[in-house]
Amino acid sequence: MTSAVAEVSLAGPLSGVGVDVVSIGRVSARLARAKFSAEEVERFRGRRELPFAAREAVLKAVGGPGILRAPLRDMVVEWSAGALRLRPGPAYREVMRREGVASVRLAVLAVSPAHVVVTALAARDGPPSRVRVAYATEPVPSAADDLDDDERAACLSRPDPRASAAARMAAHAAGRLLFAGATLRVRAPRDRAPEALGAPTPTWLSLAHERDLAIALLAHPTPGDRDPA
Numbered sequence: 001m002t003s004a005v006a007e008v009s010l011a012g013p014l015s016g017v018g019v020d021v022v023s024i025g026r027v028s029a030r031l032a033r034a035k036f037s038a039e040e041v042e043r044f045r046g047r048r049e050l051p052f053a054a055r056e057a058v059l060k061a062v063g064g065p066g067i068l069r070a071p072l073r074d075m076v077v078e079w080s081a082g083a084l085r086l087r088p089g090p091a092y093r094e095v096m097r098r099e100g101v102a103s104v105r106l107a108v109l110a111v112s113p114a115h116v117v118v119t120a121l122a123a124r125d126g127p128p129s130r131v132r133v134a135y136a137t138e139p140v141p142s143a144a145d146d147l148d149d150d151e152r153a154a155c156l157s158r159p160d161p162r163a164s165a166a167a168r169m170a171a172h173a174a175g176r177l178l179f180a181g182a183t184l185r186v187r188a189p190r191d192r193a194p195e196a197l198g199a200p201t202p203t204w205l206s207l208a209h210e211r212d213l214a215i216a217l218l219a220h221p222t223p224g225d226r227d228p229a
């Protein structure tokens with residue numbers, strides 16, 4: 001398990017978080033041509049998983065009912081000055097506008113021979129803010145012996161219950177890190193953004209899992225900054 005906590009500046013108040021883990025080799029050249037803009041196919045030839053993970057993290061952070069119908073080619077991911085950046089075209093800018101999202105901040109959390117992990121923090125219009133962010137990873141399978149009944153039932157309803165369970169264990173670990181030992185619970189209706197129960201302040205949660213690794217990302221506004229609407 002790895003975990004870390006950090007404080008991050010955003011252009012506006014936090015409105016959503018997303019994380020994705022993608023196994024190296026999962027994104028074929030054909031899939032990249034189908035989902036990415038032509039410039040990304042060229043730019044990310046050596047690491048096609050990066051723009052893929054970035055899109056999935058953005059989809060989760062921005063949200064909305066059309067998450068599966070998002071204009072993927074219009075969600076252009078750039079690599080500039082050592083960082084990933086989202087350059088949304090008109091169709092995705094319209095999705096963001098409908099969801100009340102003014103900007104998205106991307107970060108590459110990890111690139112290993114096995115995986116890439118990308119996070120996205122969405123912000124709405126408003127004064128710049130600071131957020132505390134924690135992530136934790138968990139191997140799959142993990143000793144998922146600390147799930148409550150709702151968490152267990154949700155995992156059993158998913159295609160890969162062991163990976164879903166590891167993601168919830170990762171969320172518990174991130175919660176302990178962010179809130180000095182507090183145990184959060186995960187509530188995740190199918191195909192909807194998961195929620196963290198039991199956090200002392202409004203907190204956003206995102207989960208992702210592959211067959212062998214799960215990750216959870218938690219974030220809340222830094223005390224003193226404006227709380228989310």
Ligand SMILES: CC(C)(COP(=O)(O)OP(=O)(O)OC[C@H]1O[C@@H](n2cnc3c(N)ncnc32)[C@H](O)[C@@H]1OP(=O)(O)O)[C@@H](O)C(=O)NCCC(=O)NCCS
Binds near residue numbers: 052208
């Ligand atoms: C939400 C989505 C990103 C899930 O992706 P996935 O690869 O199936 O799974 P991941 O491991 O990344 O994430 C799974 C977690 O996402 C969370 N999730 C599900 N729906 C979500 C939503 N609408 N918003 C935010 N999070 C969501 C769940 O907590 C889920 O974990 P759980 O099932 O254990 O509760 C979905 O948009 C999807 O299936 N995307 C694929 C569409 C596509 O074409 N992507 C290509 C990008 S180039």
